[in-house]
Amino acid sequence: MRMAVVGAGIVGLATGAGFADLGHSVQCVDIDTGKIAQLSRGIIPYHEPGLEAVVVRNVSAGRLTFGHEPSRVLQEAELVFLTVGTPSGDTGEMSLAALWSVIDRFEAWSASETRRIIVIKSTVPVGTAERAEARLRNRLPEHCLVDVVSIPEFMREGCAVRDFFEPTRIVIGSANSEATEKLTQLHQRLPGPIVATDRRSAELAKLAANACLAVKISFANEIAALAEQTGADYPSVAHSMGLDPRIGPHFLSAGLGFGGSCLPKDARALVRMADEAGAPQTLVEAAVRANAMLPLRMVRKLEAALSDPARRKVTLLGLAFKPGTDDMREAPSLRLIAELNRRHPGITITAYDPEANAVARKLLPSTVTVCDSAEEALNGADAAIVVTEWREFRQIKADDFKNWMNRPIIMDGRNALDAAALNAQGVVCIGVGRLPVVPKDSARKTSEAVPKV
Ligand SMILES: NC(=O)c1ccc[n+]([C@@H]2O[C@H](COP(=O)([O-])OP(=O)(O)OC[C@H]3O[C@@H](n4cnc5c(N)ncnc54)[C@H](O)[C@@H]3O)[C@@H](O)[C@H]2O)c1
Numbered sequence: 395m396r397m398a399v400v401g402a403g404i405v406g407l408a409t410g411a412g413f414a415d416l417g418h419s420v421q422c423v424d425i426d427t428g429k430i431a432q433l434s435r436g437i438i439p440y441h442e443p444g445l446e447a448v449v450v451r452n453v454s455a456g457r458l459t460f461g462h463e464p465s466r467v468l469q470e471a472e473l474v475f476l477t478v479g480t481p482s483g484d485t486g487e488m489s490l491a492a493l494w495s496v497i498d499r500f501e502a503w504s505a506s507e508t509r510r511i512i513v514i515k516s517t518v519p520v521g522t523a524e525r526a527e528a529r530l531r532n533r534l535p536e537h538c539l540v541d542v543v544s545i546p547e548f549m550r551e552g553c554a555v556r557d558f559f560e561p562t563r564i565v566i567g568s569a570n571s572e573a574t575e576k577l578t579q580l581h582q583r584l585p586g587p588i589v590a591t592d593r594r595s596a597e598l599a600k601l602a603a604n605a606c607l608a609v610k611i612s613f614a615n616e617i618a619a620l621a622e623q624t625g626a627d628y629p630s631v632a633h634s635m636g637l638d639p640r641i642g643p644h645f646l647s648a649g650l651g652f653g654g655s656c657l658p659k660d661a662r663a664l665v666r667m668a669d670e671a672g673a674p675q676t677l678v679e680a681a682v683r684a685n686a687m688l689p690l691r692m693v694r695k696l697e698a699a700l701s702d703p704a705r706r707k708v709t710l711l712g713l714a715f716k717p718g719t720d721d722m723r724e725a726p727s728l729r730l731i732a733e734l735n736r737r738h739p740g741i742t743i744t745a746y747d748p749e750a751n752a753v754a755r756k757l758l759p760s761t762v763t764v765c766d767s768a769e770e771a772l773n774g775a776d777a778a779i780v781v782t783e784w785r786e787f788r789q790i791k792a793d794d795f796k797n798w799m800n801r802p803i804i805m806d807g808r809n810a811l812d813a814a815a816l817n818a819q820g821v822v823c824i825g826v827g828r829l830p831v832v833p834k835d836s837a838r839k840t841s842e843a844v845p846k847v
């Protein structure tokens with residue numbers, strides 16, 4: 395099938411390259427001409443494991459091409475995926491500016507051509523597919539028959555390629571049975587259940603799924619805080635909870651909370667949309683509020699372990715919003731840096747991320763020194779905070795921490811390190827929701843357990 399993808403970002407590129415790999419002829423279009431120039435040379439503009447190989451092999455096979463003019467795609471492709479960004483507006487609403495700008499530029503196709511299907515894959519408020527179809531039908535000549543369908547995307551960054559080929563589910567929200575049939579056939583080569591539904595239900599299913607994940611994470615973080623206050627060990631609590639199949643083990647990790655370009659913005663958008671619809675989402679609203687407090691909570695814990703932080707050097711291990719990506723959109727590291735600078739003006743901050751350093755250097759204030767290795771960042775540091783649980787950080791030995799740092803104090807914001815082993819070897823490693831470190835040779839009371847230096 396001849397198809398086009400408009401918006402060659404994380405979703406668009408994985409989708410386009412994926413369908414090309416399944417044998418279709420795909421053109422990926424983006425208004426960012428720099429990005430298109432890079433892609434045409436086989437350069438992937440961001441870190442996404444496995445994507446380069448799929449792009450390169452399909453470009454070589456002539457199945458995947460790139461362009462920067464969305465207006466004519468309906469003349470050339472019978473199926474168009476819209477994967478443009480839908481960022482947060484000023485009050486949490488989702489901005490559909492990019493989506494409407496694409497829809498309003500589509501030119502008519504000739505009367506001899508078949509009906510077109512436009513699939514909205516971007517995450518959008520409920521009712522958007524209907525509005526898009528009405529807008530197109532108003533503007534295009536009568537012979538241009540078009541169906542706008544919602545197939546929300548559930549892939550995760552860092553495993554977008556795997557998630558394309560092994561989706562958890564494919565939700566097809568359509569008002570036209572022929573379109574549903576065509577799209578069902580198209581997706582049948584992929585594993586995962588196909589849910590055929592209406593457009594509004596598909597749109598809400600996407601927003602609700604991300605909001606549910608956000609609520610689960612905030613719940614985990616609040617229980618972890620309670621574990622700290624009551625002397626329980628949160629990872630053990632999470633393990634026990636997760637063994638109940640009704641709860642499940644996923645998305646129960648406590649730490650610095652959820653970031654990225656999806657969970658925070660989609661949860662805010664759901665709250666905003668729900669307020670307007672008269673069905674307030676108080677749980678999701680609370681989850682967003684609880685999440686926003688976590689960086690400050692981490693800084694307070696650092697203050698409990700380190701006197702006069704303004705005169706100290708603190709290292710952030712990890713900057714990306716999660717491992718496997720160089721994406722720093724709404725990364726917890728950004729809020730953490732802002733809190734450190736706000737509460738302790740003059741503090742020295744160094745940072746290192748295995749993949750996000752280049753992005754970070756463009757994004758971070760000049761007060762943060764982005765280093766090329768963990769060793770360089772940790773050199774002479776008075777404390778470190780594990781912000782992103784990259785595997786590389788688990789491999790740093792206790793002796794390395796002790797040799798490189800001025801004081802080996804690690805605030806493990808993702809419970810990623812082996813705290814017990816590090817503590818046993820003289821490194822103070824303080825996790826989230828964990829029992830405080832009790833030095834072997836003393837019977838200190840809990841509140842005195844971590845000596846302040
Ligand atoms: N990132 C994810 O893992 C993920 C997963 C599922 C769903 N989503 C949703 O999918 C959508 C896209 O997300 P993303 O992370 O791929 O975004 P992205 O920012 O990586 O990519 C969006 C692309 O759209 C392009 N674009 C913007 N306006 C355009 C226009 N008028 N014409 C052509 N191209 C245009 C941008 O230049 C950019 O390359 C969002 O709605 C997001 O919420 C994202």
Ligand SMILES: O=c1ccn([C@@H]2O[C@H](COP(=O)(O)OP(=O)(O)O[C@H]3O[C@H](CO)[C@@H](O)[C@H](O)[C@H]3O)[C@@H](O)[C@H]2O)c(=O)[nH]1
Pocket residue numbers: 517547548549550551552604607611644645646647648649650651652653654655656657660715716
């Ligand atoms: O137990 C957990 C799990 C995740 N996180 C954090 O939550 C954020 C989001 O993680 P994840 O969901 O893995 O990343 P995304 O790539 O943003 O994927 C989410 O957002 C996408 C865009 O909508 C959806 O398609 C995916 O299904 C959904 O998981 C990250 O900051 C993680 O560190 C936690 O704090 N604790």
